Amino acid sequence: MSQESLLKVEDLKVSFHTYAGEVQAVRGVSFEVKAGELLAIIGESGCGKSVTSRAIMSLVKAPQGEIKKGSKIIYHGKNLLEMNQKEQRAFRGGECSMIFQDALVSLNPTMKIGRQIIENIIQHRQISRKEARQEAILLLEAVGIPNPETRIDQYPFEFSGGMRQRAMIAIAIACDPKILIADEPTTALDVTIQAQIMELIKGLKDKLKTAVILITHDFGIVAGSANKVAVMYAGQIVESGGRDEIFYHPQHPYTLALLGSVPKLEWKNKQLLHAIKGTPPDLISPPKGCAFAKRCNYCMNVCLEEMPEITYFEAGHHASCWLHHKEVPAANKKMFQDDRKMIIVNENDFVVDEDQSYE
Amino acid sequence: MNSLVDKRFELADQSRFDADEVVRPNISYWQDAWRRLKKNKLALLSMAVLIILFVMSMIGPGLSGQNYTTLTPEIKNLPPDSTYWLGTDYLGRDLFSRLWKGLRFSIFVATVAATLKVVIGCIYGAVMAYLGGFVDDVMMRIVEVLNSIPYLIVTLIILVVLGNGYLPLLFALCITNWTSTARMVRGQILKLRESEYIMASSALGASTTRVIAKHLIPNTLSLIILDMATSIPHIIFDETILSFLGIGLQPPAFSLGTLLSAGQEAMAFYPAHLLFPSLLLCLLVLAFNILGDGLRDALDPQLRD
Amino acid sequence: MAKYIIRRLLEMLITLFLIVTATFFLLSAIPGNALTSKIAKLPKTVQTKIIQKYGYDRPVIERYVITMKGLIIKGDFGESIIRPGETFAKNLKAKLPVTIRLSIQQILLGVTAGILLGIIAAMKRGSYWDKLILVGAMFLVSMPSLVISLLLQKYCANGDILKLPIIGWPKGKELWLGGWKYTILPTIAGSCSFIAYYSRLTKTSMLESINQEYTLTARAKGLSEMQIVKNHVIRNSFIPIITVLPSTVAGILTGSLFIERVFSIPGMGRYYIEAVQGRDIPIVLAGTTFYAIITVITMLITDILYGIVDPRIKIGAGK
Amino acid sequence: MRINHMSSHDILEVKHLKKYFGVGKHDVLKAVDDVSFQIKEGETLGLVGESGCGKTTCGRTVVGMYRATEGEVYYKGQNVHKLRGKEKKAFNKDVQIIFQDPYASLDPRMTVAEIIGEGIEIHGLAKTKKEKEEKIAHLLEIVGLNKEHANRFIHEFSGGQRQRIGIARALAVEPKFIMCDEPISALDVSIQAQIANMLIQFQNEMKLTYLFIAHDLAMVKHISDRIAVMYLGSIVELAESENLYQNPLHPYTEALMSAIPIADPKIEDSRQRIMLEGDVPSPINTPPGCKFQGRCRKVMDKCKCEAPKLIEVEQGHFVACHLYHK
């Protein structure tokens, strides 16, 4: 895949000003997505996933929120952050749309589902209300809502959780967006429904060649749908790469720890999991070194003092960790690799040259 | 490699740091509320105004050193001068001192009535919420009935039956107001009762009194404070209206309402007699209202940031 | 729906019955009533005759039964003591239209202006407009309506700027739709506090809606701020406004006392309060019941309105 | 119907438990509809099912927080719903709860020390103030916090930390049985493991018995000895956890198993999902017959009129489905 990237985020920094000080929610995030590609951004609560996606949609609101100077979000060669209001509005909803986490609160409770879809269509496409309505019915059908003709005139509260989420998707895809951002689209749903929704999103991506940014904290979902994965921690992307690299050959202790936290079916019952100690740092005063250092089993003195550089591995796989520094004692690296072997049982199925880093 | 570099890449001593560090300042709910209130300049200003008014109501009557109770018709309706800073009223009393004295009474009545109202409302509301079922239905009906009777008549009846003194007035003012508190407390307690931390407490075997004292009351307190802050201006107003209708206070006691109603009669000739009490009333109610708004924002847990 | 309304109406009857009973006994608890003052100077024989005529020589319970009987049979509480021969119903016919028109005008002006200002304040939150509206609104609520009325009379009537009648109210053919110039000042004076109240209320509830997730969705659709407010925020912020509207209506009917007095408007408020002050028991009873009816009906209407504004609430479907 | 040979080690026995809620004027919501099971001392019984299927209600009724509509719950042979006075207090000390929502289950106006100390105070577990403080410090330590945290208010903590405080509160009264109502589902992946480890560890150390409610099947399987699958207020399958995963019998369990996302791209890529049609129906006024009939792939005529009973099809493997009726 050597297509041109559709959306490119460069050094995105977002802060919120609160009583306790400035919350540096996103601290220099860069990534890109191509058409027809699904990028999963994974990370724990509060690591800045939603803020990143909102920044793309220019939904970070002053005076509390602030996108720092030097951040770039490039779409079709233009920096979205420098566009005027009108252009931004055309981008939102038209070129790029978003599915929010909790459809119950994200849909207007007092407006009929149909109107909420039609509203989006009319905003971005030059068609009549009547046509838009027809369109909306088709959309509802497309996302698998039975009896769309009657459902279109119902209110959100008359829909079940899964159906609401589908309606959200219908709104999102109403204008054939080039980019679809799905911010934890299934967190509030049951597994059986979750599976349905994920099938739907994958189908869209394949059919319409939409670029999808999927935000989640569930490795299971990522494993089943992503092309590329970016792992976020404390407002930064600590590791990013193709799906298989991340799952089978993680290079960052955090990624590894996350994978170790999920019980594997083949593991022994009641065996202790590979948990991470402590809690993520408060982004009000992010540590000056690696944000993960204090929770890391391989923490070195340097980790506490300096930010790690990015180490590039093959095919766009990169991680920010001091372990990959040339001068790191082999014993330390070995420790990490041993643990990885233990946690990732079928690591061997996926062989890459270990210490080969690409600049 | 020098030893310095080695040190850099040595594994760090894990016991040296705490992965569970909490960096946010250690502040309680009330400190937090106070902090947020402090950020609201208008509310702070109102608070300052209220404090000044309060202090003035205490020391103001004595400040000018002029009499404000004895009627000295010889010096009535004097214009403001260096002895009588705001002039004298229609019976020769120092208006400046009277103003503050009246204010003192208005504040006193409002505060006491608001307290009474809140206490009655809380008890009633809590009992309703706590007993539930049939009792709740009946008590709710009573509230509904009370709400549907125009407050003026209830007030009047009380003042007439009990005579118009301080206590009946206070009683009358709170009896017409407490239902809203009761409803609010009831709602809050019903909500809290379902909350998991109350369940946790009872699962630990906490007695009812403990649940009430340790959980229900502290968690309703902010709403109660808010309720009180917002009802004070209401009560000041109600009292004013009652004084206007001549069913308020008994002389020699007087309030802003009394001054207003006397001032209204003198308006055409001595606008100051109406102007100053009106302004003071306006300022007082304004300050309470703005402070109430500020408190609402400061005490609302959802606005925590 | 119809079933629901019928059930509510039945409940209302019970409430009303309780209100009438409560009011009756409360009133009986007062020493003296309109009659006492009326007969104060008369010789004993005449006093007894008059007391007999009004039935105040009978025990309370008996009077209660008679009153309730009269209410059920004639739908009235009897003649005024102060104004012999007059009944509440007759006065209602004459005074209600006046009060209704005054109320409607006050509510229309107060509520619309209030809501508009509230919307402006919410949309321009934090700006000087917002602060101005806030302080202005606070100022208006803090000012006794009597003072406002007197000021208006002094400066807007017979003045150089405006020449409006100081007092009076349209009557006869003009009762509903004419004589606007008479109504201007009272309407303004009465609506001030509503403007203030509703602008604050609107602002708060708008801000609440604006901070909801669904406005984020709307923004994500690329709607402009105007569209968002118009299509999404307003309707949702209307729910709290609707809740207080009935109490406003009920309050305005009694609460216009000072306005009615100052502008010499022959409305219900003044009538009722005069009756209360004179303790004209049949009229007070009737008036109280009347206001209670209005209150309960407005509560019912609120509930129905709720269902209209907020489709989530299915009236009649329990909680 | 007896489900299991009554073991002398059963710490808790639930018999035909029903919990109905009245909604509106006429409708009843059968949140828990005839549920029976036992929990042995020291074991973990997992309870899984989709949202709204009655797990929480079931758990709360079992520990006596809700009054049962019908049926009994015996804790160590005593009927939980009939306890009074001292016995009730002893029961409260023995049986604790860990809640799902670490934000809602801690009183926002209290400090950590007050929250943890509450149980100690109520049951008089510390004689002096100092002893109490030491106890609190110890509890904080075992849940991975330190005593500096004792004077803080809970809004200063992250979700994981709060949940640990919640656990410390439960442990403070030295309970025997803990009802864990989705203690980890609101937490982050990394924290989930922390908490799960903690629960496993405490069970081993303190001989605790758990009723572990969750919807994350992987975690449930990892933690539980046996698992009960609930659907719309009824248990549809109950088995040893390993057995349930290897050999799910009920069509619903099957679908559930196939839907669990697994953090392994290979498995995911090669996975055949059983897609369930439609959503969970409303528990109000459920139609007769099997509750799963509307979404079942293998629905039969019989399912429409008769509700299947929970029967033991293998040793210790119970299922409620007509497919397995002889």
Next chain:
Amino acid sequence: ASLAGCNGSAGKSAGGDTAATGQTSQNEKKGPNGETLASEQIAHGQQFHVITFDTAQVGDSESGSFFLATCEGLFRENHGVLENAGCEKYEVSEDGLTYTFHLRKNKWSDGVEVVASQYKDTIERVLNADLACPYAFFTFPIKNAEKYYNGECDFKEVGVEAVDDYTLKFTLEAPEPYFTDKLSYTMFNPIRVDNIEKYGDTYGTDAMQILSCGPYMVQEYTASQSTVLVKNPEYWDAENVYLEEIDLQQIDETATQFQLFEADQLDFVAASGDYLKKWDQAASEGKCQLYTNGDVASQFFSFNTQESSPSGLMQNAKVRKAIAYTLDSQTFIDSVYNSRYTAAYGLVTPNIKVGDKEYRTEVPEPIKEEYSEYANNPEKLKALFHEGLKELGKDTDNLSTITIQFLGYGESTIEKDIEQYVVQRIQDNLGIKVNLNIVGDFGLAHSAQVAGEFDMCMQVWGADYNDPMTFIDIFRTGGSSNYGKYSSETYDKLLDQLAKEQDNEKRLKLYEEAETILIKEDVAIKPLLYRDKHSYINNRLKGFQYPVFGGKYEFKYAYIVEE
């Protein structure tokens, strides 16, 4: 304190034309005194607070005003003199028991003649006990009236007779020198039974029901808002009625009244508060006319003379006197009323007559002189007080331990403050404590007064008819308004004597004696002030009067001149 429940009508049997009548009948629009009349004869006034439109039920002066304009009784007051109105002339028998009235030819507004039987119908209706007319007792001097009222005899036996259409005869139980004064009261106006029957139960509730036999009739009426009266063409004296229309508006606020008055939208307004000074000044500059006249209401304190009074001290006359003399009436009104009203040192107000003589000019006020002795002399007052206490055996050095209850009455803040002034005077002079309890409601005040829960109470009495008896009679033992339960044998005896006495000179003496006993010797009451009328009238409105009895305004003689 307002004069709640005040009522009354009286006048004087006197004939004689005054300047007002019969001067001009030319078409060139000249007023009665030759002034040029304005082309538009419309007067603007304040709406009467009419309580009832049933003459039988009238008990207040506001309703009375309405009937002064729309009805013609037997007499009408003009500048304080009773003129024959409905009657052309009348005779009284020697023994003072029979009154024969010869009626004038007059018509109702619907064209029906006014006849004697309509007056008789009035008596029958008023005496109908079922109607419980408040002033029914006014008719009791008529023979058998009270008996009939109590159902003890037939109406035929009542001493009223329509001899023919234009002759009406009353027979009295006992002579009553002021009977004609009573007859001028609204209640005695003729009625139209047919009209009353037409409206049935609702009769009396709407001005539009009224048939007029007076100078004006109702054209438009809106309760508590406005009334429009127009000239009644059927009125016997229509040619001397100038106003074509009277526009009445209800205005409650004094400020508004004066605002309208200043804007020439109101033709007359009563003085109050600070407006007094301003408009007195204006009047002296000729910007408006000042109208002053005495009123017939007296304000005083009553002392509770019973032993059971709260303080238990008031049964002693010296104690009462000490308290009473702390306050000089003149100083009082100068201080608090801007010198409005007349300081009272007696009970009977000016304008009350005994025969032809005005009582107050004939009889000096009993305690006018004595006041100067005590005024501002606390030592003397205290000494008096101690004396009284000694007599009671309750003397004490420390007077501040004594508390007396003062039951006040006042609706407005100012009224309450004024009572405060009284308290202050007593406290300052005697050093005792006075507890002021003000009741803002007449009915309640009355209940408290009847219950005797006071040591002293504020009382206002308005004359019901033009004879000192209307005041003196209050304090008869057992009188219903004798709240202080004053009881004196001598006083009662004097009253009995007065009831029989017909000679006006003797009556004057007896009244003087009674008033002196009451006020000076027994100090049962402490006179405070006599009310008065003090109003401003627009320069263009002439001939407009504030009658002493019967109603507030008299429009019949009014006219509007070109300015």
